[in-house]
Every structure is written in C-alpha cells, then in structure tokens.
Amino acid sequence: xxxxxxxxxxxxxxxxxxxxxxxxxxxxxxxxxxxxxxxxxxxxxxxxxxxxxxxxxxxxxxxxxxxxxxxxxxxxxxxxxxxxxxxxxxxxxxxxxxxxxxxxxxxxxxxxxxxxxxxxxxxxxxxxxx
Numbered sequence: 523x524x525x526x527x528x529x530x531x532x533x534x535x536x537x538x539x540x541x542x543x544x545x546x547x548x549x550x551x552x553x554x555x556x557x558x559x560x561x562x563x564x565x566x567x568x569x570x571x572x573x574x575x576x577x578x579x580x581x582x583x584x585x586x587x588x589x590x591x592x593x594x595x596x597x598x599x600x601x602x603x604x605x606x607x608x609x610x611x612x613x614x615x616x617x618x619x620x621x622x623x624x625x626x627x628x629x630x631x632x633x634x635x636x637x638x639x640x641x642x643x644x645x646x647x648x649x650x651x652x
Contacts, residue, residue, distance in 0.1 A: 527580060531636050534574035539628050542567030546624050556620040557607050563624075564603045568595070580644030594643045602631050 542563045549559035572595050576588070584591065606627035613623035 527640055528636070530579035531575070531639070534571055534579045535632055535635070538567045538571035538574065539632070541570055543621065543624060543628065547621055550620050556614055556623075557611055559620075560607050560610055560624065561603055564599065564606070568599045575639055575644060580640060580646065582646035585645045585647055586643070591643055595639075598635065598638060598643065602635070606631065 545566045546556075546559050546563035549562060550556055554562075572592065575595075576584075576591060586594070606624075609627050610620070610623045613626070614620050
C-alpha cells in the first residue's frame with residue numbers, strides 16, 4: 523500500500539479532529555454538558571471528514587455508491603460517538619479534564635477508522651485503488 527492514503531487520511535482527519543475538538547471545547551466553555559458537546563462536535567467532524575475522505579484521501583473509482591458510503595460512514599460514526607461518549611463520561615466522572623478525555627478517544631478511534639475506511643467504506647476498484 524502506498525503511503526499516500528495514510529498521509530491524506532492524517533491531513534483530513536487531523537483537520538476534522540481539530541475542528542471537532544475546538545467545537546467541543548467552545549461548547550463546554552459555554553456550559554454545555556460534555557456528552558452533549560461530544561455528540562454535536564462529533565457531527566461537525568463527521569460531515570467535514572466524510573467529504574474530505576471521499577474526495578481526496580480515498581479518492582478514486584469507488585466500489586460503493588455515495589449513498590451506501592455515507593450510510594456505512596454514518597453507522598461507523600454512530601458506533602464511534604456512542605463508544606466515545608461512554609468513555610468520556612467515565613473519564614470525566616473519574617476526574618480527568620473533558621478535553622483530555624475527548625482527545626484520548628479521538629486518538630483511539632483514528633486507528634480503527636483508517637482500516638475500515640480504506641478497506642471497506644471507501645474501497646476503490648483495483649485499477650485506481652491505493
């Protein structure tokens with residue numbers, strides 16, 4: 523596998539993650555519950571990253587149509603937001619700062635996501651895939 527999809531994944535994912543983390547922190551600073559802020563900031567990051575991944579990170583002649591890709595991506599995102607919300611809740615209750623809890627969850631999810639996005643959701647036909 524070429525390093526190109528990995529680098530592009532990190533650029534898009536890093537930008538979306540930064541946007542998500544800033545959105546989360548702003549919402550928490552304005553008094554929103556960290557779990558609610560997680561769900562809303564996750565939605566911001568998800569829509570940004572889906573567009574970037576489809577159009578640039580994993581660009582090519584995809585095996586799935588865009589509707590199926592978005593459905594699979596949204597399902598993965600739902601699993602991620604539920605798992606991260608549970609983890610964030612537990613870590614905040616244990617005394618960890620909300621932003622540290624959020625950042626840790628985001629790092630764990632990134633590795634899992636690359637594998638699923640590259641091999642399943644944004645899989646390209648062999649002639650164009652990386």
